[in-house]
Amino acid sequence: MKFKKTIAFGTISGASLLLLASCGHQNRPRLDSDQTLHWVETADLPTMDPSKSTDVVSGGALNNVDEGLLRIGQGSKLRPGVAKSYEVSKDGKTWTFNLRHSKWSNGTPVTAADFVYGWRRTVTPKTAAQYAYLYSHVANFEAVNKGKKSPSSLGVKAHGKHQLIVTLSKPQGYFKYLVASQAFLPQNQQVVKKYGAKYATAADKAVYNGPFKLTDWNGTNDTWTLKKNNRYWDAKATKLKAVKYQVIKDPGTWLSLYQSGKVDELMTDGLQYRHLKNSPDMHVRESASMFYLEFNQRNGFFKNNVDARKAISLAINRQSFTHNILADGSHKPKGFVPAGLAKKGHTDFADAAYVKSGTAYNLTEARALWKKALQQSGQSSITLNLLADDTPNGKKTIEFIQSQLDKLPGLKLTTTAVPFNVRLTRSNDGDFDMVVGGWIADFPDAISFSSLFTSNNAYNRGRWQNKAYDTAIKNAEGKDANNPDSRWNDLVSAEKTLMEQQGVAPIYQRSQPQMLKPYVHGLQYFPTGAQWDFSRAYISSHQ
Amino acid sequence: MAKYLLKRVFYLLLTLFIVITVTFFLMKLLPGTPLQNQQKLSPAQQHLILKQYGLTKPIWQQYLIYVGGVFQGNFGTSFQFSDQPVSYLISSRIGPSLLLGLQAMILGVVPGILVGALGAIKKNTWVDTTTTIISILGISIPSFVLAVLLQYFLGLKLHLFPIADWGGFAYTVLPTLALAASPFADTARFTRTEMVDVLNSDYIELARAKGLSKWGVIYHHALRNSLIPVVTIIGPLAVNIMTGSMVIENIFSIPGIGEQFVKSILTNDYPTIMAVTIVYSVMLMVVLLITDIVYGIIDPRIRISGRSN
Numbered sequence: 001m002k003f004k005k006t007i008a009f010g011t012i013s014g015a016s017l018l019l020l021a022s023c024g025h026q027n028r029p030r031l032d033s034d035q036t037l038h039w040v041e042t043a044d045l046p047t048m049d050p051s052k053s054t055d056v057v058s059g060g061a062l063n064n065v066d067e068g069l070l071r072i073g074q075g076s077k078l079r080p081g082v083a084k085s086y087e088v089s090k091d092g093k094t095w096t097f098n099l100r101h102s103k104w105s106n107g108t109p110v111t112a113a114d115f116v117y118g119w120r121r122t123v124t125p126k127t128a129a130q131y132a133y134l135y136s137h138v139a140n141f142e143a144v145n146k147g148k149k150s151p152s153s154l155g156v157k158a159h160g161k162h163q164l165i166v167t168l169s170k171p172q173g174y175f176k177y178l179v180a181s182q183a184f185l186p187q188n189q190q191v192v193k194k195y196g197a198k199y200a201t202a203a204d205k206a207v208y209n210g211p212f213k214l215t216d217w218n219g220t221n222d223t224w225t226l227k228k229n230n231r232y233w234d235a236k237a238t239k240l241k242a243v244k245y246q247v248i249k250d251p252g253t254w255l256s257l258y259q260s261g262k263v264d265e266l267m268t269d270g271l272q273y274r275h276l277k278n279s280p281d282m283h284v285r286e287s288a289s290m291f292y293l294e295f296n297q298r299n300g301f302f303k304n305n306v307d308a309r310k311a312i313s314l315a316i317n318r319q320s321f322t323h324n325i326l327a328d329g330s331h332k333p334k335g336f337v338p339a340g341l342a343k344k345g346h347t348d349f350a351d352a353a354y355v356k357s358g359t360a361y362n363l364t365e366a367r368a369l370w371k372k373a374l375q376q377s378g379q380s381s382i383t384l385n386l387l388a389d390d391t392p393n394g395k396k397t398i399e400f401i402q403s404q405l406d407k408l409p410g411l412k413l414t415t416t417a418v419p420f421n422v423r424l425t426r427s428n429d430g431d432f433d434m435v436v437g438g439w440i441a442d443f444p445d446a447i448s449f450s451s452l453f454t455s456n457n458a459y460n461r462g463r464w465q466n467k468a469y470d471t472a473i474k475n476a477e478g479k480d481a482n483n484p485d486s487r488w489n490d491l492v493s494a495e496k497t498l499m500e501q502q503g504v505a506p507i508y509q510r511s512q513p514q515m516l517k518p519y520v521h522g523l524q525y526f527p528t529g530a531q532w533d534f535s536r537a538y539i540s541s542h543q
Numbered sequence: 544m545a546k547y548l549l550k551r552v553f554y555l556l557l558t559l560f561i562v563i564t565v566t567f568f569l570m571k572l573l574p575g576t577p578l579q580n581q582q583k584l585s586p587a588q589q590h591l592i593l594k595q596y597g598l599t600k601p602i603w604q605q606y607l608i609y610v611g612g613v614f615q616g617n618f619g620t621s622f623q624f625s626d627q628p629v630s631y632l633i634s635s636r637i638g639p640s641l642l643l644g645l646q647a648m649i650l651g652v653v654p655g656i657l658v659g660a661l662g663a664i665k666k667n668t669w670v671d672t673t674t675t676i677i678s679i680l681g682i683s684i685p686s687f688v689l690a691v692l693l694q695y696f697l698g699l700k701l702h703l704f705p706i707a708d709w710g711g712f713a714y715t716v717l718p719t720l721a722l723a724a725s726p727f728a729d730t731a732r733f734t735r736t737e738m739v740d741v742l743n744s745d746y747i748e749l750a751r752a753k754g755l756s757k758w759g760v761i762y763h764h765a766l767r768n769s770l771i772p773v774v775t776i777i778g779p780l781a782v783n784i785m786t787g788s789m790v791i792e793n794i795f796s797i798p799g800i801g802e803q804f805v806k807s808i809l810t811n812d813y814p815t816i817m818a819v820t821i822v823y824s825v826m827l828m829v830v831l832l833i834t835d836i837v838y839g840i841i842d843p844r845i846r847i848s849g850r851s852n
Contacts, residue, residue, distance in 0.1 A: 046579075047625040054579040128595035130580050133588060146591065201626050219627050220635045222709065222798035246708065249793045249802065252691060253707045256699045260706060421575025421811065424582055442583075458585035 029540030049200035050185040063530035076444040092171025092482035112158035118187030120151035171481035174445035211535035222247040239538035270328035288441035288527035308373035313505035314366035329511035358499030381410035388436035464503035577622035619814030640799035651726030659734025681728025690721035737769035
């Protein structure tokens, strides 16, 4: 008996189209004659090579000019991309994607072979792709990426022109999100070979299979344009004619351009947010990024001293920090896994795994626990150092934490703000007492955060160790990987353990407050990876 | 003169070589890696990728490879812009920086000299006071403050010029004004001080006594002699403008080179750090060389060939 899980995308999108049509024309705003969206980035576009993209600028562009097997949209919901449908075998290891007939912007067909080629190219050691690790569950990834096996042994095969069969080494329920990310895009072998080292270093040195195609980019300039791709299979649904990008690095300049209507959106900084937060244009975009305090538990004071870790966490008033100090739309976290990252039904993971004491503020309890912690260590007072980035937010964080921890008797806290690179090196070397770290999810599943704090994980810089946690994560990635309910419970219990033991103290979850002109509609935002999808956006009449 | 030039060019190359060497080893002391998502890569994964770029070799080997490449005109490829040759990155972005620098120098220095001279000639009159106040303002207001004010009033409020962006003469006006303020003020101040000195000297008295016209004295004798110290500061001023325009480039969203330099240091983009350092060093040395030659033209007493005899 073979169990098949088929997602009938065709039926769903058909039904939703009908639903839209029945809403009537009255509520739909009239389309403006100029369907151009004016978008802003704060950094240059560094590459258009899907294997080499690591940043949000190229990620955002690639997500709109190319299309993988599936597409991620508003609220991290998946919709069909090049794959019309897909099936997962009962053991969760074989994924079969049925591809539609679609074309590259140069007119050649997009086939299963393009996926096989693109994926192999990304994991080949010579490519030196920094996101190759996302392939960790694809069969033979390790061996191929280390150069021990040939790329052709990677677990991906074309079956005819329109079927792609992927073999995983172990079940991975969230693989569906990965195939929607840049590292899993198809690549046209002829084009890659034709341009060689120059591939994807300028707009005309690549081909595109998504809703838009890139133009006006010479590889280093500060402006570029996404033009509607008329060869895209769903081109009739794309209303925008163009998305004009401009790089603006100065927040004040950006605000002026937004006010004068030269650009359609503005990501505000803290100061601007305070003035603009009541504007009808304001939208706070939840980000899947968390900033947290790690305790060095390799040896020394914090090792096996849960009271010390709890005391410090309880002494920090995160509500006051996010509202009065940062005041940029960031908010108090519920736990380590950010709110809005993963859901089961209507339940958010952060709510399901909420442990109140993990991020609460209670100075009385903090002082009592701190006293116990000092007794346990046999000292009457202690000097600790807090390490953080020398960014504006990093400095605000250490200054605030220092003022809060001042209220713990017998603690002398010194602080060090260093450049990002130095902070990373010192974190990796364990050269800190406490460090403010940050993490952003690659894909919308709790594991992209939870996997960090297993005992042997390289990112577990404080070396917090807990058997129950390790077992829960092992089960989620192993025996329960193919059972969504048990896997969810594993991850929830792991998160609860992490918070109850205060392996880490989450400080704030970041948000991106965005001003958006009222005539821009249909933008799709999601908190991980590329973040934006323009394929359904349109401009309403605003004269 | 040719002999002198040859000698200077030889020293220039030697200096450049020393700059390359020192910068290379200092740069390798920077912590971190050029990988963009290094915080997400385990040490083993990082090692694997760095090996592909030859960054796991001993530093002296990397140095020899780099210097060998430079001699063949190969400056490597950027890490920030993946696969983009650094020479292309710089050549495609240096244009706007040079254009702004040049415009700002002309707009700053020429009126600066005139205003300074005017102040000296009309010493202790309202003309002198006004020009002094203007030049003090020019020195005390930082260029980025001036830039923001210009942007707000002339751009956003009065719609006279574009707020930011790049694409034609109109786009260069506000950044040029912002950049020109400080060289204008500096040259005006220097010219005035020098000119006041020169106008009090004996040979000016003599020239006047000979019956030369007032403006003839000023142009032929006073101004020319006052310019020597001014030329001295123009060199460093020019380099300051080219390298210090980063903030202005940011404010007006100009696709220039200044910002790339800072970003390349922050992201350990080794080939870009090296190449931009080389470009800036060459610019500084060439400007200094030109300054020395111009001295000779202005003042026959320090003509170079005479000195070497």
